[in-house]
Amino acid sequence: MLFERLYLIQLSTVHDFCKLNDGAYFIKYSKILVYDDPTKITSTTINNTCAKNISSLMYFEVRNDQNTGLNKNFNFYNLFKINYNIQKTALIKIIFVRTNGFNLEHSNSSVFDPRLRQFKACVSFPESLIYFYYKNKIIESCSDIKDLNLVSFFNIISFEEVTFERYRKIKKICPYIFKNINFRILYVYPMFDTFYLKNIIVFEKVPYDIQINATITELSLQYLVKFKLNEYSLNINLFKELRSLNLIGNIETIQGNFLNNFKNLRQINFDGQNFRRTAHNTKLKWIYDLNPNFKIDSKNISQLALNLRNVIKISVIFNSPSYVNSDSNENFIHLDKAFPDVDFCLYKDFPFDNLIIMAFDTYHLDRVTNLHVTCSVVWLVHPAVLFTALYETPIKDPYLAEQLLKSHMNAYETCNFPMRIALCSLNQTLTKIKHQTTLDLFFYTFFLLEAFNFFLIPLSCLFGLILNGLTFYLITKLDSNKNHKIDKQFYYMKMNAIFNLLICLIELMRPLYIWSFLSGNGIWHNVLVQYIKIIFNEFLYNLLKFLSSSSYILFSSIRCSLVGQEHFFLDKLMNYNPKKLLYKMILIGFFLNLIKLFSFEINYFDPFFDYPSPKSYNYVVENNIKGAILISSLNLLCDFVNYILFIILHLILDIILIFKLRDTLKRRKEKFPEMSMTKSDEFQYKSLGMVILNTSFNFFLRLPGMIEFLFWNRRFINFVYKKTGYLAKIYFFVGGLSVSYVIHNLVVLSTFFYLVSLSLNFLMMYSFNNIFKKTFKKIFQKELSKNEASSSKQSELHN
Structure with missing residues (x-):
């Protein structure tokens, strides 16, 4: 029946592509046009059969397989023509994957192409090197290019969006590199400044009067950890025209009187989860330096209306997909927790009169139905609510304006702010922040992921290789005095050591197909590496795990038969030829784990999918539900055997052995009550203790494997949960932990514990077996x- 249905396990269509020419491909499902080499864009036409079937484009993907930097000669115009012919739009989206830096050249004239004025480009640079070269040398200092008129990839057209995501190996950047650029918005993330991860952009300081003629309207810095905002992280010359600044993350310091240098800055956005910590870290001193040349009465609505264009708005955003609990669909941090009343003294001198206002996306100024908020929030929104109720809303809805003003003033009077301000002089100590944010989880989990993947797991593999190699060597040298039971026992343990050795060798290959959070290893997307992952990490690893557990169960069964008199089914097992029995186990394991070879398919181009990509997910994407259910069910069965069933069987056999040892000692003591304890008895008691200890260690080290079982099958379990409405909600919750990467930590922790458990056999054999x-x-x-x-x-x- 299984083989009759194997036809369902076929390649999905999500990675189907057709070839435009050498080095140019079109991914049909994702609607992505891929180039292997930026220089080949000039020769691409849309006259062949493949291109004529293209009706829409998601974006262009440009790969730099030739390891050359981007320069002013990049053919934007040809891409714009192709994009416009297909989509009839002037907006183009391009992802430059793994770019190896940017080449700059000196030119006496502008290279801005007038044909490109009508077009807009959104470009992204994931996993790219932010290196800048002049005459094939890295620009180390501004002195290298001070008096040059430089042209580069960035100043030949205007950009709608530019994104640097998970960039690599960054050096100090000279602002002169960005002369004459025009970006509407620049995204940069992540930015870590910790003891183990440092991936921050640092600009070289240049005189303030140097004109760079750069226009960047909006800057968005995301996933900030221990970020320091100063003239080195935000160059004044480069961001002179900045109007909006987004700071999403944990900000350690903000340089005093620094933001006042950005005369056009009108909006600063923070995220709700981390703003309170930022406020505590900086004591909000930077806010008092904003708009120093303006002084009005913030309660005078007419003055505020006359100066609206000079208002600086500080927004705190809570509704972010990254900060929502995937199970309850609610925010982790709410407005009242970010602005508690215990922090009121921090905001009591807020410079409203300097045309600074606060806004929150979860507090609507034109609604009476706002949820209950703290007095700190009421204080901060007071000028904005007055302006809305007395100036903006009366024109649209006089009744609403009246109700809005009445509701807010009731809350304002209830808070009794004169008393609160007076109390601030008595106690100026800020309450310590105790809550953890999602970014804290990112910080901890990525540190642990790096530690486990690149240090602890390889270290446990080395120990496993040494101890299992030693076990194998000693078993080949020992003499069992031709005791067949003991010979079989040692045979299974010898095979177990071989399987464990191979598992450790495969795990040492882990750095090939895992990537560091900040960069990636540069080869994990490679087709050969994907095949290695499928064959070794998925199929052989699971097969060897099955054989390791099977051989250990056979060893434990014979060990049980050597103790006591009643052996139940163990006597039948003893009569089997060990080699033939092991061959049968290999055959069973092969067919059980064969599904792992069919569970993934090679991803040649598509960054939307994993490398390699799970076929069950691809089936769901293309609506092949039967194929998805079949492959997910077989994977579920395979993982259940490897991660759960064997743990139970190990535990049962060890418990049987413990009871048999205890009964043997009990019977001997009842039969010979007056005899003193012999060396044999002492050994039996010691063995009993070692079995209990070994059983406990093995069980607790392998129990986290259940987390791996849940993680690898989370999509199918999620599907079952949604279909039935009551099954496996806890599984679905565990799958939801992947939002914060906690589950990824638990998975690598489970792998680490499993590898450690493979080394316990040597200690168990040394303590339990006298011959060994x-x-x-x-x-x-x-x-x-x-x-x-x-x-x-x-x-x-x-x-």
Whole structure:
């Protein structure tokens, strides 16, 4: 029946592409036009069969497989023509994947192409090097290019959006590089300034009177961790025309009197989760330096109306997809938690008279039905609410204006602000912030991910290789006195050591197909690496995991049969030929885990999908529900056996052994009550203790494997949950933890614990098995004697 349905497990269509010419492809599902080489754009035509079937485009993807930097010769015009012929729009979106820097040239004249004035471009640079070159040398300092009229990729056209995402190996940047650029908005993320991750943009300081002639209207800095806002992170010359600044994350310091240098700045946006911490870190001193040349009576609505164009609006945003609980669909941090009354003294001197106003996306100034808020919020929105109620709303709805004013003034009077301001002089200590934000989770989880993936897991693999290699070597050397039961026991443990060795070797390949948070390893998208991941990390790893667990169960079964008298089904197992039994287990494991070879497919171009991409997800995308259910069900069965069933079987056999050891000792004591404890009894008691200890360690080290089971099957479990309405809600919640990357930490932790458990067999054999222990001592004492004899001979010759 299984083979009759294997026809369903076929390649999905989400990665289907057709070839335009050498180095140019079109991904049919995602509507992406891909170029392997920026220089080949000039030769692309839209006259072939592939191109004639293109009816819409998501964006262009330009790969830099030739490892050359982008320069002024990039053919925007040809891309604009192709885009306009297909979509009839002047807006083009381009992703430059893994760009290796930017080349600058000197020119006595402008290279701005007049044909491009009518077009707008949105460009993104994920996992790219932010290096700038002049004459094939990295620009180390502004002195290298001070008196040059530079032209580059960035000043040949105007850009609607420019995004640097997970950029790599950044150096100090000279602002002169960006002469004559025009960006409507610039996105940069993430920016970490921690002891283990440093990925911040630093500009070289230049004299304020230097004219760069750069226009960047809006700057959005996201995923900030311990960020310091100063003249090095936000160059005054470059961002002179800045009107809007978005600071999303944890800001450690803001340089005093710094933001006042940006004369056109009219809006500063913060995220609601981290603003309170920012306010505490900076004591809001930077706010008092804004708009120093303006002084009005903020309660005088007429004065405020006359100066609206000079108002600086500070917005705090709570409704962000990144800050929503995926299970409840609610914000993690609410307005009342970000602005509690205990912080009122921090805001009591807020410079409203300097034309600074506060706004919150969850507090609507023109609504009477706002939820209950703290007095700190009432204080901060007071001028804005008065302006809305007395100046803006009466024109549209006089009744609403009256109700709005009445509701707000009731809240204002209830708060009794004169008393609160007086109390501030008695206690000026700020309450310590205790709540953790989503960004804190990112900070901790990415640190742990890096530590586990690149240090602890490889270290546990090395220990596993040493101890399992030692186990294999000792078993080949020991003498069991032709005891067939013991021979079978050691055979299974020897095979178990081989399987464990291979598992550790495969895990040492992990850095090939995992990527660092900030950059990536540069090869994880490579087709060969994707095949390695599918064959080794998915299929062979799971097959070896199955065989390792199976051989250990066979070993434990024989170990149980050596203790006591009643062996139940274990006697039948003893009569099997161990090699034939192991071959059967290999055959069963092969077919059970074969689905792993069919669960992924190679992703050649599409950054929307993983490398390689899970076929079950691809099936859902293309609405092949039968295929998705089949492949997900078989994966669920395979993972259930590897991650859950074997844990239960291990536990059952170890518990049986514990009871059998205890009963054997009990019977001997009842039969010979007057006899003193022999060495055999002492060994039995010691063995009992070691089995209990080993069972406990093995169980708790492998129990987190259930988290891996939930994670790898989260999409299918989610599907079942949504279909039934009551099954596996806890599974769905665990899957939702992936939003904050907590689940990824739990998965790598589970892998680490599993690899550690593979090394316990040596300690268990050494403590539990006298033959193994004697062989170990015998071999190493012999080696020590040889070394001592060799050293004594050398000393004699020397003398």
